[in-house]
Amino acid sequence: MAERKGRPFNLKSQPGFTQIAWACVVFLYAPILVLIAFSFNENRSVVRWTEFSFDWYVSAFQNDGIRNAAIVSLKVATSATLIATTFATMAALATTRTAPFRGQGLAFGIINQPLMVPEIVTAVVTLSFFALVKQVTGLTGIGYLILAHTVFCIPFAYMPIRARLEDMNLTLEQAAADLYATPFRVFRRVTLPLMAPGILAGAMLAFVVSLDDVIITLMISGPGETTLPIYIFGQIRRGITPEINAVSTVLLGVSVLLVSSFFLIGRKKA
């Protein structure tokens, strides 16, 4: 038998693979590393390194503008996450735990609509719609911002919950019903505990998405409703200071923490 050196195709052995891979990593992460590094810089410059210090974190923490913006951000993100996750859970149950119904594809499309429509369109539409509502009802307040965030958070919360439910064996719920559990008890004792990791993952994703939003928030937020990204956006126009770096680093840390827990929790098998 003739010997043949038939090696399967291996991407790693292609010329330039390693170099391109490293270039990608550098382009993605170098700016972030620079940002983090200069948040610990002692002087005012964000381009010239002098000495290590926590000064900018201290000053950011003592800055009332930043503090208020952070509080607004947390308030909005928490409320939007809670409401969006509740709706997303119900939607996921309705689209996986019922017999196929007419318009199921349409329902799926509507739930995911905020992912497809350009954000600026949603922002403009929401702005004019809210203006109308405000005029008719005379109501004002942070509720509008929370509502707008809730809408675009729903698909982000919906997807991991739905994925979790689809992985979940339907016979588990049948088994519970067979063992005398009423529909409510089936949900509370079997469905809910098993889908909990999906719900948690969805909530964290929604939280991050809400925390980072700029375009819609910029349009909707009224006076005293400045979120952290909007504050940073405003400050940058007056020149970047390491204070912004410090705030961004904290924001980044929160996002990374949440997103990695999302992956860890999502990986736990059903």
Added chain:
Amino acid sequence: MGSDDGFIEIVDVTKAFGPADRRVFALGGVTATIRRGEFFTLLGPSGCGKTTLLRLIAGFELPTSGEIRLDGQEIGHLPPFRRPVNTVFQNYALFPHMTVAENIGFGLEMLDKPRAEIASTVARMLALVKMSDLAGRRTDQLSGGQQQRVALARALAPQPKVLLLDEPLSALDLKLRKEMQVELKRIQHETGITFIFVTHDQEEALTMSDRIAVMEKGHILQIGSPTEIYNAPAARFVADFIGDINFIEGEVVSCGDGRAEVRLPSGPLLSAHAGQPVSGRVTLAIRPEKIGLRAAGDGTAQLSGRITNLVYFGSGTNVHVDAGIGADIVARTTTPGVAIGDRVGLDLPFADLSVLAE
């Protein structure tokens, strides 16, 4: 009503799936009576409706028409959680977020039994399925056979009137399956609960059942004890599905007193027992091991022919004989002493040769 003879009565049950214009009947008018305390098996190939029937009894599906009565009470339209019936699922369906003991206690907990009672019943069930030392384990740390035992204990713990088993042994390897067959019989005997067992494995059905219902295409073809089903199959499908069998075509010459004289196209006249009067073209059936094999010389055998093949399978040999009736007749013997090409005579005893209703 509710007598031992008619513990579960399935009366003309149909089940259709799909929209009104494209209905598919999974069950087309099934009637059966299951006795209290018996091991009743629904046997048939996949798609014959046996699992649908089981799911109708469990309540996961509702019948399109017909009635299901348990102990005299109509249960066909009750939701599963109102039926005193528990199921052992094919894939076990153990709750992954609960321990073995929590799984077994789940049914009792849902029935709002006191804690002490739950604990003692769970302990008894664990002992019954020989799993006492694994009570605190999570179910994903168990082997297939152990999961099987937990599923069984969980379904038995609430002491259902009927236990439904949906091909519970199909995921186990052969040796474990044989072990569990014996275990199941023992547990059924100890608990005295009525078992309805679904399988496509005819050998499993014959070994374990008190009675078997053979199903095909949404209908029950025959209900009877394993010996009745094996020795007196009522239909060609039943005969063919269970064990090996020879079919012989012929024309009825006369019929009376449960005895039919049948002329084969090649000439010989055979006597077969017929459950009901028959006429015209019929099929006769006989098991290979019921056929007597003798040397051709004496000329008194009912059929004779030349051996075309010998197939040895350990406990015996199948002798294939071309007796001029089309297909070879297979006779089974433990003492062959013959060779391919030999002429042999075949005896087809009247009691073992039956006329099939088509």
